[in-house]
Amino acid sequence: MSATRSAMSRVRLLVSLLCLLASMILLLFPPVTTAQTYQKAVWIPVEKEIEQGLESFLRRAFTEAEAQQADLIILDINTPGGKIDAAGAIGELIRQSPIHVVAYIDNQAFSAGTYIALNANEIVMTPGSSMGAATPIDMAGNAAEIKLISGWSNQMKAAAKLNDRNPDVARAMVEIDTEFPGLKPKGTVLSLDAERAKEVGYADRLVSGKDELLKQYGIFADTMQTIEPTIxxxxxxxxxxxxxxxxxxxxxxxxxxxxxxxxxxxxxxxxxxxxxxxxxxxxxxxxxxNWLHIGLFLFGILLMILEIFLPGGIVGAIGFISIVSGLVMAxxxxxxxxxxxxxxxxxxxxxxxxxxxxxxxxxxxNRFILSDEQRNEQGYVAPKDQRNLVGKKGIALTPFRPAGVAKIEGMRVDAVSAGGFIQAGVQIVVVQVEGTRVVVQEEEQKE
Structure with a gap:
């Protein structure tokens, strides 16, 4: 019985020694993890300031990537930040994409750029790159009001939770007046270099550059397509x-x-x-x-021009409203x-x-009135008032077809016939005068 117990003790001791040896091997030689390999990857640059134009480009790029049946999107992020509403829309686009998205930070992804990265499935950084410093600022360069900061902090925290990252790190990147022990003191905002980001779980892996990044995911550079913005x-x-x-x-x-x-x-x-x-x-x-907005603007311009010739204010007011509507709606x-x-x-x-x-x-x-004067010295003569010719009789000097020349009270008068053809030499009578237009008709002969 004692021999059996002794053998059991030796077995337990041997198992313990093997477990200890295995633990030491794992500590000294950690297992090399390899990323999943992908068949079709696209490379999309996310550069310069983040704004609505970038959002529009990324929507087109993601649609094109899906059409090409890509299974990996690499976002090459290099941005100082930008508008948080545009970043919010881009974040939603990334979350809803059925394609695996990797945020690759080779330089900087500050402010709104950090939010975009946090929405990706993975974040890969290179030594020397940075992320964070995500406090919203106003037009004057000062920190935004507390309401906006609070809302943005919650958005950053929610994005961090998507891939089980510490939400306090995201908050520390936004909230200036809050102390986060071990991360930052009060009165500052947190930014992370690549090594620190890997430490706190905000970088999934570090690579030396693009070549190593592609190797990690089993992608050959010559098979990967880059989708860039058009002109x-x-x-x-x-x-x-x-x-x-x-x-x-x-x-x-x-x-x-x-x-x-x-x-x-x-x-x-x-x-x-x-x-x-x-x-x-x-x-x-x-x-x-769209064309409605452009049409409203052009219609407003047309009405403003018509206001010059149709004074009263109503046409001009409608034109002004139309112009404003077109510009604002666009x-x-x-x-x-x-x-x-x-x-x-x-x-x-x-x-x-x-x-x-x-x-x-x-x-x-002076742009809307005629400033030139017609002077007699320059050969201009005002038309005579010929209303006194109504009822006067004369003779047709030329045929009227319907215009012609008549002799009335010894004067040659250009006139038109009131009806049909009038032969030369026929007696005529003036029936109407409108400005310079003299209308005549053949005189009825009494029997």
Whole structure:
């Protein structure tokens, strides 16, 4: 019995030693994990500022990737951030995609770029790259109001939870006035380099560069397609920027005002047409404007022109509303469209005031009145009042077919017949005078 127990003890000791040896081997030589291999991959750049034009391009790119039956999308993210509403729409696009999405950060993915990366299935970074610093800022470069920060923090936290990442790290990237022990002190925002991101679980793997990245996923560079923005999409990205939007509207409206003060249709009018054309083209390519919006704008311009000839204010007011509606509805966001148009109108009003101060109202009014005078010395003679010829009789000097020449009270008078043909030499009588138009008919002969 004691021998059996001794043998059992030796067995237990041997098993324990084997387990300890296995643990030491695993610690010294961790298993090499290989990523799943994919058959068809597409490479999509996510560069520069994040705005609605980028959202439009990515929607087209994801649709094209699905049409090609791709099973892997690699987003090459290099952005300082941008508009959080555009980032929110891009995040939703990534989440809803049936294709596996990898966010590849080779340089920077700050602010809204971090949010886009968090929505991907995996995040891969290179040494020296960074992500984070996602506090929303206003137009003046200051931190946004607490309500916006709170909402954005929740969005970042939700995105982090998608792939079981620590939500507090996402919050630390947004919330300035909150301390996160072990992550950041109060009064700062968190940004992560590649090594730190891997530590806290925000980078799934680190690679030396693109070649190693493709090798990790079993992709050959010569078989991978890159989907890039078209020229039109690049223009759309530029035009839909809030600053450029406002500038185009300022140039367009300012050009119209300057043209009203300048003689003839010249440079200002041409620049104005170009600015409005670029505005609508960019928003049309981006998918925000359609022919209804363009039609409203053109209809408004037509009504404003008609107001010159049909004074009263109603036609002009309808035209103004139509122009504003077309411009605002073409924008990706009504609030942003109204803001850009408001800035443009304000600056245009300043330009108008300056031009009126310099040229007076005369410079504007002279565009709509005839300023040339017809003088007798220059050979101009006002038409005579010939209403006194009504009822006068004369003779047709030429045939009337229906116009002809008659002799009335010793004067040659150009006239037209009231009815049919009148032979030369026939007695005529004037029946009507309208301005310079003298109407005659053959005199009835008494029996």
């Amino acid at each position: 039109g999409e690049n223009i759309a990205r530029w035009v839909t920027s809030p600053v450029v939007m406002s500038m185009l509207l300022i140039i367009g409206l300012g050009g119209i005002v300057v043209e009203l003060f300048a003689p003839g249709f010249g440079v200002a009018g041409t620049i104005s047409i170009f600015a409005f054309s670029l505005y609508f083209f960019g928003h049309y390519v981006a998918g925000f404007a 924008a990706y966001d009504t609030e942003q469209g109204l803001a850009s148009l408001g800035i443009a109108v304000l600056i245009t009003a300043v330009i108008t005031f300056i031009l009126i101060k310099k040229y007076g109202f005369k410079g504007l009014i």
